[in-house]
Amino acid sequence: MSEDLCLANARIVLTDKVVTGSITVKNGNIADIAEGDAVPDGAVNCRGDFIIPGLVELHTDNLERHIEPRPEVDWPHLSAILAHDGELASTGITTVFDALRVGSIHSGKMRYAPYARNLANDLLNARAAGHLKISHFLHLRAEICSETLLEELAEFTAEDRVGILSLMDHTPGQRQFRDLTALQTYLSKKRGFSDAAFAEHVAHLKTMQKAYGEKHQTGAVAEARRLGAVLASHDDTTAEQVAVSGSHGVGFAEFPTTREAAAACRAHGVAVMMGAPNIIRNGSHSGNVAAAELAEADLLDIVSSDYVPSALLLSAFRLADIWQSLPRAVACVTQNPAKAAGLTDRGRLEPGLRGDILRIGLAGNTPLVRGVWCCGQRVS
Template structure:
């Protein structure tokens, strides 16, 4: 028998407008009605009073690497992949993320726990989704300098890979010059200076032809499983054009306005980090998300390394409507990933919904995934959030 849930008295954010004192009715896993509040339906077993809070779609995060921090919180201190998933999953749902693409780095960085074997272990845990509240998916980030394509080729025989991206972290490529490359790996990732210098030399030694061959191989893997291919850290129009020629559909973190504009002109979707918008600029003095928005060249935001920023982002005043800002973290990334059934409050859409109190800082009070309530935090009670048990849905 279909179960009906009615969410009432909220500021309901649809793709095109905000319905004040709105109502959303869920039947099973789907949204079946959206309108202004009326007398409760006699069919609704559960009535949820949003009490003026914002009711919005669950966030869709195309790139978040926070699971890696849960897996290896310190160098040499690895946890179980299933535990890492459980922790990251709950942290993400508490920040409104109901569909998560875990960006797993397929690269050999033994100094900080990143290696091909660990990435595969995490991917298997994500694919199993044991005890997860949200919909967790694999985003395979392939480092050109390593045997990432071979590792991902083996992986896709046993797990679902939902997004593939190409990265090449090397001095002179992307966001790093020689100094910033060493600083990033030594200060941010705790590598010994000698190891950072050795990696810089090795990665800088790859010629254009070799890079092209490896990009082709990675692109073929994405085509084999029918998922989008993303570029990473495009510095200029030449980088975008190269990746577009290899079949990329997404430009992640374009470093310059010129790169973002070229990506849009070629039909690539553009994705940048929510922390960039929330903090007011790039950590590395690259293109700011706000400037990309003002130029009309930013399609979606992702959590990058900080899930709370993705929830905060639509409440940053950019001069746009709330619907437009919410679309950038819900509908747009869902469409980019080929998931048109979610990321929107529309009749027939999957009932991934969050009730958010935006003040003084955006917090999730209740969350629903495919029509099931998975988070309930009692506002002002001081009680810990309630985490109902739930099996994974895809």
């Protein structure tokens, strides 16, 4: 059980406004929010710092980075999980959907072995043992262009806390890597591919998509239903691709690569998620649409840290500058992702909800994490 907590004399970011006041957490849940600058006995004087909900992260590659810190370097799972968990807590993320690849390739120039089931076991065991600071769910990244997707998905059950299943097709020449030049540059730097090796790799993946693509997509949609997971699409590029995603019942689109696709998501009632690094860098590293452009066009709902955990909080303050609304920007990293994932007990500062809370100061326009509480217990 957590101790009672009261943070006072703070600027509290509610869903529609910012008020000066105090917030009290009891037994892990928010008990009261009161306006005014009074500092009750025993309360923490926040001296005007912001109080916002704990961040909700739907898609991060960070755990994979910890289990393989360099190509072909395997790291002990529990050590990697604890480092990942602590890192996220330090950046203000209190709920995470850890992205794990399902679907492996045993042939061609780039081979991937299965790992998701074993890593999920270790993550769930660490959670059950009370080793983790924040709330973890699973996000299964279903690689359509693979050889073993359906076999790997079959290893998961409804008891595995699989909250999201995303449909990913990384076949070269479309979606994220529609521009083959960008993909070739990436693989030449990361894997040392020659021109001939790259051509062989592209041809192999296109052959695999032709053999498995339709079967895997249909099977993955069915598996999401079996697992009770929210279905997401990935790297939609055209309105036609979004229409297909919509027909499958996709709840949100991860990183649409064009404004056309983002606008089509609006028409189909699909929430749009973009990457925080895209916002901070003022553009996509793959040459795709800028997240700021979508924000200015009212085509952005959710932000994900993607590959930089600390980017999530910073992106909210950058969006606040674009929209001139901190509550709207904060909702993109708290309320909106929680809603998209079907979580109704967090993402907002309201009595009765989880005491997942951040205290944030500012250094210029850069947020400073001064305290992180998960269910009222300080984790950073």
